[in-house]
Amino acid sequence: MTRKIRINPALFAVFCFFTSVYLALGAVDDWGRLSTGFANLKTFFVESLWPPDWSIFEPRLYPECNAPLGFSITCSTAWIGMSETLKIAFISTVFGMTISLPLSLLAARNLSTPGISSVIRILLASLRSLPALIWAIFFVILIGFGPISGILAMTVYTVGYLGKLQYEAIEGMSSLPLEAAEAAGLGAIEKAINIVIPESANDLISQAIFMFEYNVRHGSVIGIVGAGGIGYYIDLYLGFLVYDKVIAYLILVFLMVLIIDSISVFIRSFFTDERPLNRPKWKSVLVPKRG
Amino acid sequence: MSTKVTGDIAVSLEGVTIGYDKKAPLAKIPSLRIKNGEILAIAGPSGIGKSTLLKTIAGLVPPLAGKIEVCGARAPSKPYRGQLGYIPQRLGLIRHASVFHNVLIGSRARFCGPIDLFASKEAKEWAKRSIIQMGLEDKTWEPIRRLSGGQQRRVATARTLAQRPNLILADEFLSELDEETMLNVIQAVVEYSREEAAAIVLIEHDIGRARRIADRLVVMDDGRLNPFLSETKTMEVRM
Ligand SMILES: Nc1ncnc2c1ncn2[C@@H]1O[C@H](COP(=O)(O)OP(=O)(O)OP(=O)(O)O)[C@@H](O)[C@H]1O
Ligand SMILES: [Mg+2]
Numbered sequence: 093m094t095r096k097i098r099i100n101p102a103l104f105a106v107f108c109f110f111t112s113v114y115l116a117l118g119a120v121d122d123w124g125r126l127s128t129g130f131a132n133l134k135t136f137f138v139e140s141l142w143p144p145d146w147s148i149f150e151p152r153l154y155p156e157c158n159a160p161l162g163f164s165i166t167c168s169t170a171w172i173g174m175s176e177t178l179k180i181a182f183i184s185t186v187f188g189m190t191i192s193l194p195l196s197l198l199a200a201r202n203l204s205t206p207g208i209s210s211v212i213r214i215l216l217a218s219l220r221s222l223p224a225l226i227w228a229i230f231f232v233i234l235i236g237f238g239p240i241s242g243i244l245a246m247t248v249y250t251v252g253y254l255g256k257l258q259y260e261a262i263e264g265m266s267s268l269p270l271e272a273a274e275a276a277g278l279g280a281i282e283k284a285i286n287i288v289i290p291e292s293a294n295d296l297i298s299q300a301i302f303m304f305e306y307n308v309r310h311g312s313v314i315g316i317v318g319a320g321g322i323g324y325y326i327d328l329y330l331g332f333l334v335y336d337k338v339i340a341y342l343i344l345v346f347l348m349v350l351i352i353d354s355i356s357v358f359i360r361s362f363f364t365d366e367r368p369l370n371r372p373k374w375k376s377v378l379v380p381k382r383g
Numbered sequence: 384m385s386t387k388v389t390g391d392i393a394v395s396l397e398g399v400t401i402g403y404d405k406k407a408p409l410a411k412i413p414s415l416r417i418k419n420g421e422i423l424a425i426a427g428p429s430g431i432g433k434s435t436l437l438k439t440i441a442g443l444v445p446p447l448a449g450k451i452e453v454c455g456a457r458a459p460s461k462p463y464r465g466q467l468g469y470i471p472q473r474l475g476l477i478r479h480a481s482v483f484h485n486v487l488i489g490s491r492a493r494f495c496g497p498i499d500l501f502a503s504k505e506a507k508e509w510a511k512r513s514i515i516q517m518g519l520e521d522k523t524w525e526p527i528r529r530l531s532g533g534q535q536r537r538v539a540t541a542r543t544l545a546q547r548p549n550l551i552l553a554d555e556f557l558s559e560l561d562e563e564t565m566l567n568v569i570q571a572v573v574e575y576s577r578e579e580a581a582a583i584v585l586i587e588h589d590i591g592r593a594r595r596i597a598d599r600l601v602v603m604d605d606g607r608l609n610p611f612l613s614e615t616k617t618m619e620v621r622m
Contacts, residue, residue, distance in 0.1 A: 266475070268471045268473055268474065269476065269477050271441075271443050271471055271475055272469055272470070272471055272474075272475040272488075272539075272542075273488060273492075274442075274443060275441040275442060275443060275467055275468070275469035275552070276464075276467065276468060276469065276488075276489065276492035276546055277461060277462070277463070277464035277465055277466070277467070277492050278464075278488070278491065278497070279498070281498055282491065282497055285500070286484070286487075286488055286491070287488065290477050290479055290480040291477045291478065291479060291480070293479055294479060
């Protein structure tokens with residue numbers, strides 16, 4: 093098939109940019125507010141936000157801390173909140189992926205029939221159309237406060253989001269291995285297990301880790317509606333206007349995201365070596381070579 | 384194994400039109416029959432539709448018109464599982480999986496059921512044997528992406544030989560190989576064809592080489608509007 097209309101990608105990008113500038117100009121009535129905004133930010137930053145209050149790493153007063161000496165950090169709200177957030181994120185990523193992988197195999201147009209594929213796509217889109225926060229509110233109403241609501245909300249959202257990433261990765265794989273298998277007479281399940289999953293494993297893994305990171309970040313949001321995790325404390329101190337503690341929690345979340353990102357690079361380096369990463373070896377940093 | 388062969392004719396095409404678009408067919412083939420145990424080479428200029436013809440026989444591209452029978456199955460019904468082995472022009476190996484995994488996909492088609500999670504002992508045995516036959520023992524657990532182009536071609540050949548098919552369709556699988564590897568690959572395939580009375584269809588740009596290997600050579604001729612197949616009997620020079 094040959095398309096009649098050709099679109100120059102560069103022109104299209106320029107067009108998109110100027111369209112959004114035009115739309116932004118229409119949407120904003122008073123640009124003057126931006127300038128006062130900056131002044132406000134400066135005051136807010138100096139007076140309330142900085143320095144962060146690292147007392148979040150100290151053990152809580154109540155309940156009493158029973159941890160052995162040197163481990164009192166495990167009684168801190170930062171530790172309790174973050175470990176709950178990590179738990180929720182991990183469980184919902186694993187459960188979500190367990191459900192989304194079969195669904196994405198059914199949704200991929202190079203494996204499935206058009207009918208099944210569109211039904212699954214609509215299902216995934218509907219799970220995705222509500223943000224994780226709304227799902228959290230929904231489950232809190234349904235079964236009450238606590239981590240279970242958080243896990244359910246995140247799992248549902250993970251299925252919708254990860255499912256889409258996965259079927260797109262699967263559709264992006266080369267059709268040739270599938271053709272060779274098809275000609276040999278291999279069945280759909282065999283093709284999925286023996287060809288599709290190994291061929292797209294690299295993408296699937298990095299997406300799963302990305303999803304885990306996403307769920308950690310959103311753990312701070314859904315906690316706000318009482319679905320557990322570090323968000324509970326963020327919301328608590330936001331309510332009391334204790335912003336220096338809030339920023340300390342947010343920095344903690346940020347550091348966690350960085351850590352997960354480097355773990356992701358590390359894990360993926362086992363599955364691919366096409367673009368060798370020039371990671372500096374600790375030894376070469378600490379012990380400089382003598383020329 | 385040759386008991387699985389049904390009838391004398393491996394492939395039969397009658398009045399078949401190949402292509403992707405009814406308005407612009409690539410070629411018309413009035414009649415083409417390939418006997419079991421026969422090695423047929425197809426030559427012709429680039430872009431004329433050789434790969435498309437092979438894919439049509441493999442059941443991957445539906446014919447625009449005409450009757451096709453492959454291994455006793457009249458299209459659109461497919462031959463029995465494992466009877467047909469197809470090596471795509473660009474091989475179609477799983478880049479992130481090992482040589483063994485890739486070759487096992489071929490033997491699975493013949494020696495395992497469609498819902499078997501684990502490969503049968505027989506399947507593994509045949510996979511190992513054809514890896515050795517292609518001289519790839521020391522690469523058995525290496526991922527494909529770390530192999531050279533020629534080694535990858537040998538893996539694709541091993542995958543199809545491990546399948547023990549009645550018909551092998553190989554798209555330009557001799558290009559990019561050094562002389563020694565080429566002889567090795569040809570020998571394996573020709574021997575297999577003799578032992579199992581398997582039909583081989585291969586696309587080969589090099590007419591000299593095609594004549595040396597094949598029992599018969601057909602040339603897909605130029606003339607894009609109305610291409611035709613002209614059969615050229617060649618001397619029977621076998622290696
Ligand atoms: N999937 C496809 N859809 C539409 N057209 C295709 C498709 N694949 C190939 N073609 C077109 O069909 C024609 C024949 O392609 P084919 O791959 O069969 O040629 P070939 O004879 O094998 O050439 P080569 O010797 O270069 O491999 C080409 O013009 C190509 O653009
Ligand atoms: Mg070709």
